[in-house]
Amino acid sequence: MASTARGDVRARAVSRRCFMRAWAGLAPLMAWGPSGVARALAQPAPAAVKRGGTIRVGFYIEAATMDPHLSGSKIDRQVYHNIYEPLVTLDDKLGIKPGLAESWRQPDPRTLVLKLRSGVKFHDGTDFDADACRFNFNRMRSEPKSVRKGEVASIESVEVVDAYTVRLGLKRPDAALLATLTDRAGMMVSPKVVQERGGELERNARGAGTGPFQFVEWVKDDHILLRRNDAYWNKQGGPYLDQIRYRPIPDDTVKLQSLQSGEIDVMDYVQPRDVAAVKADRNLVAVDVPSLADFAYQLNHTRPPFNAKPLRQAVAYALDLDRIVKGVWLNVGVPANGPIPPTSWAYDAATPPIKRDLTRARARLAEGGKPDGFSFTMTTNNIPINVQEAEVMQAQLAEVGIGMKIRLVDAATLISDGNAKNFEMISFQWSGRPDPDGNTYQFFHTTPGTSLNWSGISNPQIDALLDRTREVSSQGERKKLFGELTRILQDELPMVFIIHPVEPKAFSPRVQGYDPVPDGMMRFKDVWLK
Amino acid sequence: MGRLILRRLLATVPVLLLVTAGVFALIHLTPGDPVDAMMAESQDAAARESLRRELGLDRPLYAQYAAWMGRLLRGDLGRSIRNQEPVVENVGRRIRPSLELAALAMAISIAVALPIGLITAARRNTSIDRLGTLFTVVGICMPNFLIALLLIFLFGVTLRWLPISGYTDPLEEPLAGLRSLLLPAVTLGLALAAVVARTLRSSMLEALAEDYVRTARAKGLSEGAIIRGHVLRNALIPVVTVVGLQLGTLIGGAVITEYVFALPGVGRLVVDAVFARDYPLVQGVVLLIALGYILSNLAVDLLYGWIDPRIRYR
Numbered sequence: 001m002a003s004t005a006r007g008d009v010r011a012r013a014v015s016r017r018c019f020m021r022a023w024a025g026l027a028p029l030m031a032w033g034p035s036g037v038a039r040a041l042a043q044p045a046p047a048a049v050k051r052g053g054t055i056r057v058g059f060y061i062e063a064a065t066m067d068p069h070l071s072g073s074k075i076d077r078q079v080y081h082n083i084y085e086p087l088v089t090l091d092d093k094l095g096i097k098p099g100l101a102e103s104w105r106q107p108d109p110r111t112l113v114l115k116l117r118s119g120v121k122f123h124d125g126t127d128f129d130a131d132a133c134r135f136n137f138n139r140m141r142s143e144p145k146s147v148r149k150g151e152v153a154s155i156e157s158v159e160v161v162d163a164y165t166v167r168l169g170l171k172r173p174d175a176a177l178l179a180t181l182t183d184r185a186g187m188m189v190s191p192k193v194v195q196e197r198g199g200e201l202e203r204n205a206r207g208a209g210t211g212p213f214q215f216v217e218w219v220k221d222d223h224i225l226l227r228r229n230d231a232y233w234n235k236q237g238g239p240y241l242d243q244i245r246y247r248p249i250p251d252d253t254v255k256l257q258s259l260q261s262g263e264i265d266v267m268d269y270v271q272p273r274d275v276a277a278v279k280a281d282r283n284l285v286a287v288d289v290p291s292l293a294d295f296a297y298q299l300n301h302t303r304p305p306f307n308a309k310p311l312r313q314a315v316a317y318a319l320d321l322d323r324i325v326k327g328v329w330l331n332v333g334v335p336a337n338g339p340i341p342p343t344s345w346a347y348d349a350a351t352p353p354i355k356r357d358l359t360r361a362r363a364r365l366a367e368g369g370k371p372d373g374f375s376f377t378m379t380t381n382n383i384p385i386n387v388q389e390a391e392v393m394q395a396q397l398a399e400v401g402i403g404m405k406i407r408l409v410d411a412a413t414l415i416s417d418g419n420a421k422n423f424e425m426i427s428f429q430w431s432g433r434p435d436p437d438g439n440t441y442q443f444f445h446t447t448p449g450t451s452l453n454w455s456g457i458s459n460p461q462i463d464a465l466l467d468r469t470r471e472v473s474s475q476g477e478r479k480k481l482f483g484e485l486t487r488i489l490q491d492e493l494p495m496v497f498i499i500h501p502v503e504p505k506a507f508s509p510r511v512q513g514y515d516p517v518p519d520g521m522m523r524f525k526d527v528w529l530k
Numbered sequence: 531m532g533r534l535i536l537r538r539l540l541a542t543v544p545v546l547l548l549v550t551a552g553v554f555a556l557i558h559l560t561p562g563d564p565v566d567a568m569m570a571e572s573q574d575a576a577a578r579e580s581l582r583r584e585l586g587l588d589r590p591l592y593a594q595y596a597a598w599m600g601r602l603l604r605g606d607l608g609r610s611i612r613n614q615e616p617v618v619e620n621v622g623r624r625i626r627p628s629l630e631l632a633a634l635a636m637a638i639s640i641a642v643a644l645p646i647g648l649i650t651a652a653r654r655n656t657s658i659d660r661l662g663t664l665f666t667v668v669g670i671c672m673p674n675f676l677i678a679l680l681l682i683f684l685f686g687v688t689l690r691w692l693p694i695s696g697y698t699d700p701l702e703e704p705l706a707g708l709r710s711l712l713l714p715a716v717t718l719g720l721a722l723a724a725v726v727a728r729t730l731r732s733s734m735l736e737a738l739a740e741d742y743v744r745t746a747r748a749k750g751l752s753e754g755a756i757i758r759g760h761v762l763r764n765a766l767i768p769v770v771t772v773v774g775l776q777l778g779t780l781i782g783g784a785v786i787t788e789y790v791f792a793l794p795g796v797g798r799l800v801v802d803a804v805f806a807r808d809y810p811l812v813q814g815v816v817l818l819i820a821l822g823y824i825l826s827n828l829a830v831d832l833l834y835g836w837i838d839p840r841i842r843y844r
Contacts, residue, residue: 062802064612072571145581150574199614220613220623221794222697249695249792253679258694261687412562412807415570422561450575 053529054243058264062248066205068187084209086186109173116164122190123214124207130160135191151185173471179435212239212525240528270504272332285507289516292432296495302456310368312493317361336497338486339439343518346436348483373401380427382408418454455494564807608810617814628795632780638719647730669724678790695792714791733765774830778823
């Protein structure tokens, strides 16, 4: 108790509590480092900020649920990051910053001790403390419909050490756990709300979070309304807005027109074909947000033709990624060298994407016993840009005699076929995770039964590498391991990687203070309207 | 009349049985199930299996169908898999925008089609007739979403007279509601009006060629009086048929219009439910739409009897 380690001292007197809070406020700056501090100090003075107003956000589909432990949809996360808070958060370099946990330490590789922020209340007035934290973890692990089980699978035990300290015991070392806790798996929900409301939490999240905004109402297919949390614990910066109003607008053209006519202020995603027009429009502000995503095609290793490595490589050499990114995606993204995007610290800049080489492609065809080519079926989602990409690929492969038949299906069928390994080549667009583990382990590690390893790849070298990346905690060493993985993946080809897309967002010029983070989540805490 | 209605209602039962069996088979046999859709990002196979068991999806198809029919006969349409709310509540919430849109679209279509059909028939082979025909051809051939986007661009973006998307209930806020429904109703209404106008024109021409019309002209009646008093009612039968069919489809939800204008209607509901493989919701909605369609057809048949006394059912 008398320890002087920052974050381990429990505040008693009022003055010391204020002092500790000041430290907590500075902690994010320390995580940023000196350049980060300089950048923060260079921000415009708060005097220019205007409080008030309602910001109207347009999304492409309706949210599915307001319960972060049961959610599988990306749109839900956009709302969550404003009403709920995770234990740790991401900065714009994908570094881990304190969130509801003001500090953490690992006394050994299988233990994670989190020191929680004190003085934080849920919107319903109850305190956030270690008991609440443990309640949340247990719920994620035991609630039957929890979608977070896989994400917290490495957690074996959750122990309350004192009112603001939690000790997580891990089944195995998990270097990726902290990054996972920056999203839904780390979001804290009020235990009182869960106990009182049960399943109704999915539709009504009033009082459930700790974030800068609180849930007001959700009129299905019409809007979700949040309002400012005036009792928010973080007194630095916002929230400034009075309200946030989310509207589902399924049609992209109509969404853009709504922004242009001033009916909405923010658009979550601009289609590549509209990007040039948005950038040219002086009444709109376009922000390119490089994402964590990787878009690829999985190849089925368990049956012909792609159980033969030379044929997989023939396909990879016959494709022209530069052309696809330029012609189909209009350069809204970069060609991919593997599953890890350039936004990640683990990105291997030394390994370029596979370059088109028809000579090598033909050589691989011969090696695979199909010198005159072969044909196969590619399954993809029936949306315009996927269809365009498929047609371009079809033409490129035809140049070496590989005939690709295109099979268009809807999303549920795609998922079902992928899980059942009922495909030869199948489209796979992964939205990405902050830790490279989230873009790799579950896809390339040997996994019997139904899993996200749709290709069925089972390679002991890859397995060993992936296991090692979870055990090792040094970022430098993990980066080396992921670099090696990238090289092996370009050889073994469980997937043909196409692009790391950019997610352009568009705003009305009234919107100020938006800070893009590569996870694509729109956090409105410090946003204000002119 | 009463016996007719009763007979027709009894006849709907086998139709509904066929419809439900057909939809059930189709949606269950399509690859993919709601668990796949809901837990797409989860690698937890055990959790998926337990959810499947909980939803009864691991039982054989006939058992699932029997279970659903059993609940149906007790008046229970089940709960949506995605949001756990009763199907009836889901539909109830979404049916109002669809019905309002249908009513408004129908009103616009009749208001536009009647004059055009009448005038083009009365002034046949003149330039007015050709103009009217041009309108109907364009209305029939132009795709729904194209009309929608053009109207949005003109009235929403350029002139800023009307909201681009979204829905306000006219029964709660009449002016705002009407403004939010106007563009979608005009989109649907124009396409329907084209068909109705065409039908009216051809049936009017047929009626105008009848002998009794010649007699009436010989008696000295004006053209207007002839049309109003004698021809129009006779020409209406095919038109009522067409309008009835259109009403049926409108009740089913004008899916594309609802998507483009972001209206929370039944059409979008059922399409989203199909994509998510939300079985109870799809089955329930299709059943209700089929029922609505059958009832509107019944109403149309009864209307025949009122319009044309020669058509009376025994």
